[in-house]
Amino acid sequence: MTGPDGDIDAPGRPARGAEAGAATPHLRGYARFSAFTCLLVLFPFFIVFLLLGLYAIAGVVLAAGVVGALAARRRRPKSDRPLIVFSAIGGLLVLFIILPILNLLFTTDPARIVAMARDASVRDALALTLSAAGIATLISLLLGIPLGYVLAREEFAGKPVVEGIVDMPVVIPHTIAGIALLFIFGRAGIVGAPLKSAFHVLLSDSYWGIVLAMLFVGVPFIVNHSRDGFLKVDPRMENVARSLGASRLGAFFRVTVPLTWRALLSGAIMTWARAISEFGSVAVIAYYPKTINTLLFEWYNFFGYAYTKPLAALLLLVALAIFVTLRAVAGLKRADHDRA
Amino acid sequence: MIGLERVSRRWREFAIQDITLEVKEGQYLVVVGPTGAGKTLLLELLLGIHHPDSGRVFIGGSDVTGLPPERRGIGMVYQDYLLFPHLNVEQNLSFGLRYRRWLGERIRKKIDETARLLRIEHLLHRYPYTLSGGEKQRVAIGRALAAEPRVLLLDEPFSALDRGTAHRLRGEVQSLHREKRLTIVHVTHDLAEARQMGDSIALINEGKLNARGTPEELLRCPPTLFAANFAGAPNLYKGCVEESGGAIRVVAGPIVAAPAPGNGGMPHVLVLPDEVTLLPGLAAPGTNLLRGEVTGLRDEGNYVSVFVRVEELAEPLTVHTSRQSVRTQALGLGALVTADVRKAIHVLWD
Numbered sequence: 001m002t003g004p005d006g007d008i009d010a011p012g013r014p015a016r017g018a019e020a021g022a023a024t025p026h027l028r029g030y031a032r033f034s035a036f037t038c039l040l041v042l043f044p045f046f047i048v049f050l051l052l053g054l055y056a057i058a059g060v061v062l063a064a065g066v067v068g069a070l071a072a073r074r075r076r077p078k079s080d081r082p083l084i085v086f087s088a089i090g091g092l093l094v095l096f097i098i099l100p101i102l103n104l105l106f107t108t109d110p111a112r113i114v115a116m117a118r119d120a121s122v123r124d125a126l127a128l129t130l131s132a133a134g135i136a137t138l139i140s141l142l143l144g145i146p147l148g149y150v151l152a153r154e155e156f157a158g159k160p161v162v163e164g165i166v167d168m169p170v171v172i173p174h175t176i177a178g179i180a181l182l183f184i185f186g187r188a189g190i191v192g193a194p195l196k197s198a199f200h201v202l203l204s205d206s207y208w209g210i211v212l213a214m215l216f217v218g219v220p221f222i223v224n225h226s227r228d229g230f231l232k233v234d235p236r237m238e239n240v241a242r243s244l245g246a247s248r249l250g251a252f253f254r255v256t257v258p259l260t261w262r263a264l265l266s267g268a269i270m271t272w273a274r275a276i277s278e279f280g281s282v283a284v285i286a287y288y289p290k291t292i293n294t295l296l297f298e299w300y301n302f303f304g305y306a307y308t309k310p311l312a313a314l315l316l317l318v319a320l321a322i323f324v325t326l327r328a329v330a331g332l333k334r335a336d337h338d339r340a
Numbered sequence: 341m342i343g344l345e346r347v348s349r350r351w352r353e354f355a356i357q358d359i360t361l362e363v364k365e366g367q368y369l370v371v372v373g374p375t376g377a378g379k380t381l382l383l384e385l386l387l388g389i390h391h392p393d394s395g396r397v398f399i400g401g402s403d404v405t406g407l408p409p410e411r412r413g414i415g416m417v418y419q420d421y422l423l424f425p426h427l428n429v430e431q432n433l434s435f436g437l438r439y440r441r442w443l444g445e446r447i448r449k450k451i452d453e454t455a456r457l458l459r460i461e462h463l464l465h466r467y468p469y470t471l472s473g474g475e476k477q478r479v480a481i482g483r484a485l486a487a488e489p490r491v492l493l494l495d496e497p498f499s500a501l502d503r504g505t506a507h508r509l510r511g512e513v514q515s516l517h518r519e520k521r522l523t524i525v526h527v528t529h530d531l532a533e534a535r536q537m538g539d540s541i542a543l544i545n546e547g548k549l550n551a552r553g554t555p556e557e558l559l560r561c562p563p564t565l566f567a568a569n570f571a572g573a574p575n576l577y578k579g580c581v582e583e584s585g586g587a588i589r590v591v592a593g594p595i596v597a598a599p600a601p602g603n604g605g606m607p608h609v610l611v612l613p614d615e616v617t618l619l620p621g622l623a624a625p626g627t628n629l630l631r632g633e634v635t636g637l638r639d640e641g642n643y644v645s646v647f648v649r650v651e652e653l654a655e656p657l658t659v660h661t662s663r664q665s666v667r668t669q670a671l672g673l674g675a676l677v678t679a680d681v682r683k684a685i686h687v688l689w690d
Contacts, residue, residue, distance in 0.1 A: 234424055239389050242409040243416040244487050250410075254435075258426045325653030 028177070062140060082217065099318075104313050110309040114315070122311060132207060133275035136214035139220045140271050144263065145236040149252070154234060166223045170214050177216060178284025185212060185285075209286035214275035221270035229263025230256060269326045277319065292310030341365040341523050342414075342491045347385060347395030354381045355547040358395070363491070363540075366521045368514075372531055372540030374570070378547040379527040383493045386525060399490060410439070415484030419475040419496035423468035425634035429455075429479050430464040436487030454486040457516070461497060474505035481513070484519075485653050494526040498533065506647035510537060535559060543567050555644075565608055565688040574658035575611035579687070590687050594630055597687045605690030613660040615684035618646065620669045630657060630679040634671055639663075646671055648679055 001189050074085070116122055152165060169177065185192040187205040193202045203209040241251035257264070279293035287294060292315060300308045343362035349355065356378045363369045371379050384390045386397060388409035396405045404412055433454055436448045455461045458478040468476060477497060485490055497513070498506035511560060517524055533540050535555040543551040543558065543566070543667055551558055551567045562568035568576050579592035590597040592609040601676050622631045632650035644666050646654040657679055661671075671677065 234422060236418055237424065239384070239387065239409065240416055240418070240422050240483075241424075241435065241491075242389070242413055243387055243412075244495075245410050245439030246435075247408070247410050255424055255426075267541070 052103055100181035101316065104309070105318055108310050113314050116310040116314050121290075122292070122314070123296040125290050127294040128207070128210070130278055130288055131316045133214050133218075133272050136215060136218055136275045137213045137222075137272040139211070139215055139217045139269050141264070141268055144222035144267070144271075145226045148223045148267075149230050149256075151227045152230035153221070167220050168309070170220050172216060174278065174280030177283055178213060178281030181212060181281065181285055185209070203285070205286045206289050207286075207289060208226070210282050210289070210291060213281040213285045214278050217278045217281060218275040221274055222264075222267040223265025223312040225263050226260070229260035229267070232263075233259050245274060264329050266326055269322060269329060273319065273322045278321070341367070342386060342525070343398045344382075344392075345396045345398065346541075347392040347397065349381060349385055349390055349392045351381060351390060354378045356381055356385060356392075357547040359544075359549045361542055361549060361552070363523060363525055365523055367668070368517050368522075368524045368526065368538050369540045369542060370534040371525065371527045371542045371544055371597055372534045373529065373544035373550075375529055377544045379529075379544055380495055381547075382544065383416070383495050383525065383527055386491070387414050387493060404433045413488075413490045415489030415492040416485060417480045417484050417492070417494050417497050418479070419499050421468075421473075421480040421500075423471075423476055423479055423483070425468050428465055428467050429460060432468070432483050433464075433486045434478055435483060440487070450486055454482045457485070458482040458512075460520050471642075472505075473501050474509060476499060477509060481516075485516075485522075491523045491525065495526060496528055497526065499528070499555070509655065513537070527608070531559075541572065545568065546568075560614065561612055561686060562688070565690060566612055568608075568637070568688060569619060573610060574613055574680055575655075576688075577609045577611070577654060579607045579609045581607060593654070594650060595626075595653075595681065595685065596627055597685045608688045610686040610688055611657060612684045612686065613645070613658045615681075616657070617680040617683075618648075618659055618661055618665065618669065618674075619678040619680060620671075621678065622676050628680070628682045628685065629660075631680060632657065632677065632679065634673055634675045634677060636673070637666065637671065648677060650679070 002147070084209065147166070151159065151166075172180075182192075182204060183189050185195075187196055187202060187204055192203055195203065201208065203212055237255055237259075238248075238251040240327045242248065246254055277293070279291075279297065282291055283294055283297070292311075296311050296315065297310055300309065341362075341364055344359050347359050348357050354376070355402060359382070361369075361382075374380050381390060385392055388397075388404070388407060392405065396403055398404065399412060410654075423429075424435065427435065430451060432445055433451050437450060440447075442450070451464075452461075455464060458481060459479050460475065460482060463471060463475060463479065468479070471479065477500075481492075481497070498509055501509065510533065513524075516522060526534075526537060528537075538555055541551075541553060541555055541558050542549060543564075545566050551563045554565065557563070558567055559571055562571055562573050565576075567573075577592040577595065579590045579597070580597070582589055582591050586590070590607045590609060592607075595609050595611070597607075597609055619629075621680070623629055625631070630650045630653070632648040632653075634646060636647040636648045636654055638645040638647075640660075643660045644663055646659045646661055646666070647657060649656045659679060665671070669675075669677075
């Protein structure tokens with residue numbers, strides 16, 4: 001499922017997840033509401049878009065510059081030659097990533113991208129994707145942060161196994177994950193069947209099925225980011241907080257969380273981005289309602305790639321906006337947080 | 341006031357084994373021991389971070405073994421300060437006060453009082469990363485004291501500071517202890533610090549309480565072989581057990597000691613350098629009258645160390661004597677002397 005469409009992920013990210021999850025309840029009105037909020041949230045991103053072109057061009061120039069500068073420096077001792085060769089190879093890789101992206105952005109008629117953004121089916125699919133991804137992210141925060149904390153603080157038998165399981169959605173091909181999920185959450189599955197008979201909730205071909213698939217592929221990011229964040233807070237700092245009268249939970253919320261909010265936020269953004277770009281498992285579990293990736297895949301199949309290009313460019317802009325936000329968050333430095 | 345009763349706890353590579361320890365109200369106990377002896381674990385058992393595998397923890401006569409740290413009323417100060425980096429000094433100081441349900445004005449007063457006490461008034465609005473090591477440790481101590489703990493625990497509090505700062509802060513903590521009648525348990529690996537700070541020293545080795553006493557008792561006359569070695573006591577000689585005429589005695593070279601209560605193993609003979617009397621010239625032979633030659637003198641400030649080589653003794657005997665007697669007895673290099681060690685002998689067992 002890695003067509004030219006599935007993957008508008010940020011460059012250089014480890015791609016591919018699969019899905020896992022939790023049975024989620026039966027609230028359909030939420031879909032529309034959160035679609036709206038997600039769109040609202042997205043608006044500031046469009047401002048960033050303008051800067052993006054500059055950012056990307058600067059990237060290419062920088063890569064070429066590094067390669068050129070290294071190659072041109074005759075003064076470098078012979079023993080540094082491998083370094084120069086490595087730089088040249090690296091530069092090629094950087095170009096390999098950035099060229100298709102720039103090409104897509106700059107060879108697409110902006111008017112057609114705008115027109116695409118006005119298309120009702122595109123807007124519906126985009127809203128659906130962003131909101132389902134948003135809900136999957138919220139659920140992953142609720143489920144993932146406690147696990148991240150336990151993994152950071154406790155030593156127990158089987159911990160490597162648990163950590164391995166958490167990472168599995170990253171390596172399992174997502175179509176397979178989709179099928180595996182269907183056997184549990186599908187209409188005949190051991191969780192899906194009772195859900196259907198008791199609550200008339202169907203996960204296959206439904207909004208919540210999409211959320212489920214997105215949750216499965218996104219969860220490793222929030223668990224790992226929060227665990228790494230918690231690891232950076234000395235547990236003895238929590239001991240001090242407790243000696244001063246804070247309960248364990250109090251110490252967690254008054255000391256640990258304020259010191260890790262950046263890791264938690266970047267984990268959430270990664271999860272959200274991964275969920276938005278998910279196609280394979282989503283398509284298996286819920287081809288309808290169509291997410292933006294499903295739509296793009298369908299158009300590509302029926303109308304060919306030229307027709308799909310403006311939509312792809314639009315999605316690329318969305319993904320890049322998320323990526324830039326992520327980098328900005330990761331780069332945020334309050335000195336008092338970073339130096340003890 | 342605070343104490344452990346037969347507490348054992350094994351955690352990672354550290355262990356506390358069957359330790360019973362009591363600190364009286366207003367006492368300053370220093371827990372000393374080599375790295376890895378389980379000193380920090382001991383503090384965290386008192387604090388309640390660790391739950392003993394067996395045994396009980398007491399504070400003020402009541403059993404607090406099952407109480408979590410937040411309900412024990414114990415202050416903790418770590419070597420590396422661990423100030424809350426997202427809070428400024430004032431917020432750090434008031435962290436524990438939120439749980440006291442005090443009125444804002446009372447909190448305000450407490451912060452001012454604490455800041456004055458530790459002379460950090462000018463730092464109240466600064467963030468921890470802008471502070472020097474000494475300032476951070478003052479804030480850390482202030483943060484613990486502001487919450488009015490019943491006991492203050494200090495875990496190697498001066499080890500990360502430069503000499504001068506550490507020296508100043510030691511003095512201040514001592515006067516805090518005296519003025520506020522604080523009960524303090526202070527952990528260190530530095531015996532000199534222990535001697536300076538504590539009214540009582542507990543020596544810990546491999547998770548066990550090895551010795552306990554005033555600095556005077558422990559250092560003048562180490563009660564255990566480990567204490568003698570840890571304190572770097574001179575005149576420690578390996579001995580062996582001999583039987584003669586039905587009586588058992590311990591012999592190390594020319595030194596003969598009465599049978600002392602021991603728990604098997606190898607006996608060692610310790611000669612306390614302060615208790616030896618030096619007699620000029622070679623006296624008539626007698627039990628524990630060691631005849632030898634002065635091979636060195638070292639001025640130690642208040643007293644003089646005289647090194648006497650004695651035949652059959654592995655190391656020269658160290659004797660502490662006054663400057664005056666060095667002069668009057670003409671103790672110079674090569675002088676022949678007799679060391680009367682009869683009142684200076686202690687037998688320690690492995």
